[in-house]
Amino acid sequence: xxxxxxxxxxxxxxxxxxxxxxxxxxxxxxxxxxxxxxxxxxxxxxxxxxxxxxxxxxxxxxxxxxxxxxxxxxxxxxxxxxxxxxxxxxxxxxxxxxxxxxxxxxxxxxxxxxxxxxxxxxxxxxxxxxxxxxxxxxxxxxxxxxxxxxxxxxxxxxxxxxxxxxxxxxxxxxxxxxxxxxxxxxxxxxxxxxxxxxxxxxxxxxxxxxxxxxxxxxxxxxxxxxxxxxxxxxxxxxxxxxxxxxxxxxxxxxxxxxxxxxxxxxxxxxxxxxxxxxxxxxxxxxxxxxxxxxxxxxxxxxxxxxxxxxxxxxxxxxxxxxxxxxxxxxxxxxxxxxxxxxxxxxxxxxxxxxxxxxxxxxxxxxxxxxxxxxxxxxxxxxxxxxx
Numbered sequence: 093x094x095x096x097x098x099x100x101x102x103x104x105x106x107x108x109x110x111x112x113x114x115x116x117x118x119x120x121x122x123x124x125x126x127x128x129x130x131x132x133x134x135x136x137x138x139x140x141x142x143x144x145x146x147x148x149x150x151x152x153x154x155x156x157x158x159x160x161x162x163x164x165x166x167x168x169x170x171x172x173x174x175x176x177x178x179x180x181x182x183x184x185x186x187x188x189x190x191x192x193x194x195x196x197x198x199x200x201x202x203x204x205x206x207x208x209x210x211x212x213x214x215x216x217x218x219x220x221x222x223x224x225x226x227x228x229x230x231x232x233x234x235x236x237x238x239x240x241x242x243x244x245x246x247x248x249x250x251x252x253x254x255x256x257x258x259x260x261x262x263x264x265x266x267x268x269x270x271x272x273x274x275x276x277x278x279x280x281x282x283x284x285x286x287x288x289x290x291x292x293x294x295x296x297x298x299x300x301x302x303x304x305x306x307x308x309x310x311x312x313x314x315x316x317x318x319x320x321x322x323x324x325x326x327x328x329x330x331x332x333x334x335x336x337x338x339x340x341x342x343x344x345x346x347x348x349x350x351x352x353x354x355x356x357x358x359x360x361x362x363x364x365x366x367x368x369x370x371x372x373x374x375x376x377x378x379x380x381x382x383x384x385x386x387x388x389x390x391x392x393x394x395x396x397x398x399x400x401x402x403x404x405x406x407x408x409x410x411x412x413x414x415x416x417x418x419x420x421x422x423x424x425x426x427x428x429x430x431x432x433x434x435x436x437x438x439x440x441x442x443x444x445x446x447x448x449x450x451x452x453x454x455x456x457x458x459x460x461x462x463x464x465x466x467x468x469x470x471x472x473x474x475x476x477x478x479x
Contacts, residue, residue: 185258193225197229201282209308237271366393369383
């Protein structure tokens, strides 16, 4: 029996909460099942056919008995509801200091990347004890389920949609990772391991580059290189231009779409602006940006998103003067080096700070004219770009 435990190991802070709720639900179920079974048995024997029992005074309704039976059950149900909602809500809302790990599910493997140090892993995940980690999941093809029984976490990786879940590991060791959604022929082979390490061992693992032979690139660095390779800076400059809006301080800002909606520039919005820009066309711009739905995979899209996020958070600048443009000529650095926000590259850039996108909230206001507009440039990310 030692090799066949009733429950998996408790290896995360969430596991103890889930097990306590599970034990309470199981106990309540067993208790009321026993009460009902005993009463049915007693009444069936006592009032069986042919028994010498007075049935003339049998009633069919008693308000006080019904209240006495119903109110305690309502109270128990409400207590269990509140108890369940708290950890359920918490597991999908990671703390601000949680380190992000980007997870892609695809037939039939898990691809994971640490956003802080850029280390990539396939079907394995290394984390230290006692540190919160946020998983951002998406699928490259069909629905997959990221499930670690020892952590008591399960979250679907959906095609075209980012999902999040977080955990803090508490027990060093090797913990099984499964796909909990049937995803095709080799679904049963889509698994792996989560290695929980002591902080010292984890730091040594990071310094050695993890499982990669080559020095890892952070998502910001990979996004910078892709941004440059696709010549996105030909249209996306330090300030709003005729062809496209600036990407500085984009993340978190309110965007006014041509369909009248106002949306927040979060990860999902930027992803859609890259893959299907015609769906989130901004006021004051034409549908001239090429689509990258079939030419960029989810990892490349995520790298671009992380690069754009490194250009500044505009949530605090809505309706106010935008922050000064980052110093030019620098690009993202690895963990441990001085982080300087990278510059948008491509054509000649304006030296002025990015302006608030008034053209997006008022289509009658013309966006600033760019300094250089190459004739055959190709651009990538934003509300509207052109070729």
